[in-house]
Amino acid sequence: MPTIDIRDLTVRFETEGGAVHAVRGVSLAVEPGRVLGIVGESGSGKSATCRAALGLLPTSATVSGSAWFEGRDLLSLPERELQHVRGRRIGWVFQDPMSSLNPVRSIGDQLREAVTVHEQVGRGDLRQRVLKALSDVGFPAAERRLGAFPHELSGGLRQRVMIAMAMINQPALLIADEPTSALDVTTQSQILELLARVTRGSGTAVILITHDLGVVSRFCDDVAVMYAGRIVEEGPTVQIFGRPAHPYAWGLMGSLPSLAMAGRLRPIPGSPPRLDHEPEGCAFAPRCEVALEMCATVAPRLEPEIDQAAHRFACHLGVPTRHAQANVLARAVEEAGAAAGRSV
Amino acid sequence: MDEHESAPPLLAVDQLVRRFPVRQGLIGGRSQVVRAVDGVTFSVGAGAAIGIVGESGCGKSTLARCIVRLLEPDAGRVLFDGTDITHLKRADLRPIWRRIGVVFQDPFTSLDPRMTAGEIIGEPAEIGRIGSALERRARVASLLDLVGLSTRDHTRHPHEFSGGQRQRIGIARALCVEPRLLVCDEPVSALDVSIQAQILNLLGDLRAELGFTLIVISHNLEVVRHLAARILVMYLGSIVEDVPAADAFRIPAHPYTAALRASMLVPGAAPAASGSVSTIRGDAPDPFDPPTGCRFHTRCPHAIERCTHEEPGVTHLAPEHSTRCHLPLYDGGRTVVSV
Numbered sequence: 001m002p003t004i005d006i007r008d009l010t011v012r013f014e015t016e017g018g019a020v021h022a023v024r025g026v027s028l029a030v031e032p033g034r035v036l037g038i039v040g041e042s043g044s045g046k047s048a049t050c051r052a053a054l055g056l057l058p059t060s061a062t063v064s065g066s067a068w069f070e071g072r073d074l075l076s077l078p079e080r081e082l083q084h085v086r087g088r089r090i091g092w093v094f095q096d097p098m099s100s101l102n103p104v105r106s107i108g109d110q111l112r113e114a115v116t117v118h119e120q121v122g123r124g125d126l127r128q129r130v131l132k133a134l135s136d137v138g139f140p141a142a143e144r145r146l147g148a149f150p151h152e153l154s155g156g157l158r159q160r161v162m163i164a165m166a167m168i169n170q171p172a173l174l175i176a177d178e179p180t181s182a183l184d185v186t187t188q189s190q191i192l193e194l195l196a197r198v199t200r201g202s203g204t205a206v207i208l209i210t211h212d213l214g215v216v217s218r219f220c221d222d223v224a225v226m227y228a229g230r231i232v233e234e235g236p237t238v239q240i241f242g243r244p245a246h247p248y249a250w251g252l253m254g255s256l257p258s259l260a261m262a263g264r265l266r267p268i269p270g271s272p273p274r275l276d277h278e279p280e281g282c283a284f285a286p287r288c289e290v291a292l293e294m295c296a297t298v299a300p301r302l303e304p305e306i307d308q309a310a311h312r313f314a315c316h317l318g319v320p321t322r323h324a325q326a327n328v329l330a331r332a333v334e335e336a337g338a339a340a341g342r343s344v
Numbered sequence: 345m346d347e348h349e350s351a352p353p354l355l356a357v358d359q360l361v362r363r364f365p366v367r368q369g370l371i372g373g374r375s376q377v378v379r380a381v382d383g384v385t386f387s388v389g390a391g392a393a394i395g396i397v398g399e400s401g402c403g404k405s406t407l408a409r410c411i412v413r414l415l416e417p418d419a420g421r422v423l424f425d426g427t428d429i430t431h432l433k434r435a436d437l438r439p440i441w442r443r444i445g446v447v448f449q450d451p452f453t454s455l456d457p458r459m460t461a462g463e464i465i466g467e468p469a470e471i472g473r474i475g476s477a478l479e480r481r482a483r484v485a486s487l488l489d490l491v492g493l494s495t496r497d498h499t500r501h502p503h504e505f506s507g508g509q510r511q512r513i514g515i516a517r518a519l520c521v522e523p524r525l526l527v528c529d530e531p532v533s534a535l536d537v538s539i540q541a542q543i544l545n546l547l548g549d550l551r552a553e554l555g556f557t558l559i560v561i562s563h564n565l566e567v568v569r570h571l572a573a574r575i576l577v578m579y580l581g582s583i584v585e586d587v588p589a590a591d592a593f594r595i596p597a598h599p600y601t602a603a604l605r606a607s608m609l610v611p612g613a614a615p616a617a618s619g620s621v622s623t624i625r626g627d628a629p630d631p632f633d634p635p636t637g638c639r640f641h642t643r644c645p646h647a648i649e650r651c652t653h654e655e656p657g658v659t660h661l662a663p664e665h666s667t668r669c670h671l672p673l674y675d676g677g678r679t680v681v682s683v
Contacts, residue, residue: 041537042536155627156626184399185564185608186399186603186604186607214610216611217610241611254541256541266541267538267541267545271506272536
């Protein structure tokens with residue numbers, strides 16, 4: 001049974017300029033111990049999807065659909081009960097640790113509070129739990145530094161504290177929204193490895209939101225690719241990267257300098273649509289090099305790839321065209337992988 | 345290959361130092377000094393494309409600002425096209441700035457929101473009083489076309505453009521004065537992946553067409569490699585490796601370059617099971633208090649006792665490949681130390 005099961009989620013923001021359709025019918029589920037990566041560009045709805053499930057959207061948002069977690073629909077829970085789920089059963093880590101940590105309270109204080117708002121724990125036990133949470137995330141000299149304030153720590157250490165705080169109550173689900181985008185590249189892989197380690201050990205299900213395909217391919221079991229508020233492709237990571245089916249996924253991979261074959265990149269032309277009105281047909285059609293006439297009017301549904309029930313995509317395009325494109329890409333990915341070398 | 349030897353370099357930087365005094369603490373407090381750029385030397389031949397790569401706080405943006413003289417260096421020299429511009433006054437810098445274009449990271453804050461795209465792009469020519477008003481109008485139109493915007497866009501304001509289009513405006517503006525040198529500081533890091541590729545292609549095409557010398561600065565080794573033939577790797581204010589772009593991936597000599605390369609996550613290259621990708625531990629040290637000896641020794645997996653107290657000098661491994669390391673991973677092909 002999945003840890004979280006989001007069904008037909010829609011999110012609409014009311015703004016001065018009218019409604020913005022940020023999420024347009026998203027369904028996804030994560031099994032215990034699995035890591036699902038949600039990739040997409042800014043404005044694709046990946047963060048709004050997760051914040052909706054956590055009840056962390058501003059009041060200007062209208063949400064519909066359901067998000068089943070431990071037998072209850074998070075979207076219909078009263079705020080008081082939701083608060084009890086958040087932080088205790090669902091942990092989260094956001095991009096910028098500086099804005100998630102309280103700048104005027106020590107990290108020891110904040111970690112203790114993360115526990116005591118949900119349960120009563122004796123002082124000695126509490127201290128042990130805080131120290132263990134910090135040592136689990138590789139925080140050096142934790143005992144001496146419980147009194148440290150967030151600004152006294154480096155970005156990497158702050159993000160370790162955030163992960164310790166998210167994991168201290170052993171949640172069933174962890175939501176990590178661009179957890180390493182504010183960090184330097186050499187710190188990024190350390191933090192991602194840490195996330196993988198602490199969650200795999202505990203059977204926690206993870207949703208990792210990122211714009212970085214490299215991060216997804218390295219750390220996620222499954223991938224959902226979002227575009228303009230919808231999932232356009234989803235499935236096991238190996239298959240999505242080996243044989244991407246959706247033209248948007250081909251485009252993303254052709255855009256990467258690391259995968260560029262002969263010098264020139266193959267960017268996706270144009271830019272993502274504004275979602276101030278619901279796109280008719282496939283939202284990607286105006287940028288799609290292989291769009292058919294029907295793509296402009298009929299929205300494609302997520303359907304399974306031939307013989308691969310878990311790999312689903314939303315595109316009207318015929319199988320032969322897709323496979324020809326996917327083969328070209330698969331070769332490029334292999335060559336790039338070989339060129340990057342894994343010996344280092 | 346020997347472009348910097350046959351022709352005099354367009355840009356030569358010699359032992360450049362730039363410090364920033366920073367006051368610690370809220371009230372008063374002691375004032376400390378960060379050496380953001382600490383003795384940097386290199387030169388760039390006319391028409392060449394070089395990349396400067398490093399993590400945040402390594403001094404790469406300060407270096408760029410010293411080169412284009414938006415900042416005045418504290419020591420050392422900057423020679424542009426044979427002229428010593430290190431301490432030139434503002435009035436004397438004007439003719440220099442006419443030959444240097446700069447593209448900044450953030451297309452959302454670097455454009456004046458009250459000006460139209462046409463005014464933004466044409467402003468450098470306006471300030472420099474280059475050509476007649478009619479000629480400047482024509483110049484703006486051709487620049488819009490050059491960077492892939494419509495000539496009708498010249499009356500629109502920045503907020504009407506997407507991030508990628510705004511960066512195109514920034515590039516057009518930088519090219520307005522037909523610079524001999526274009527300096528791009530993180531030109532794509534604020535953009536989405538599919539848009540990044542458009543801008544990288546555009547910069548490559550423009551350079552092929554216009555032949556300007558290019559300095560591209562990024563934390564992303566891939567972005568730098570895509571545009572530059574030669575890469576300078578910076579760490580805590582110092583250049584630790586100067587290497588042909590392809591060799592930075594094939595035979596990195598400095599452990600920090602190797603770590604940067606290993607930290608790049610190439611999609612599809614390796615599933616999660618294949619072990620650790622991070623080869624170095626911890627974060628970059630406090631720039632107020634840089635380590636003694638080799639600045640990288642606190643994070644280096646190969647550091648020996650000597651690295652803790654003796655700062656390594658420049659070792660030449662090949663005619664165009666040098667590093668500051670006591671134990672380079674690549675020593676010019678004699679032996680290769682396993683990483």
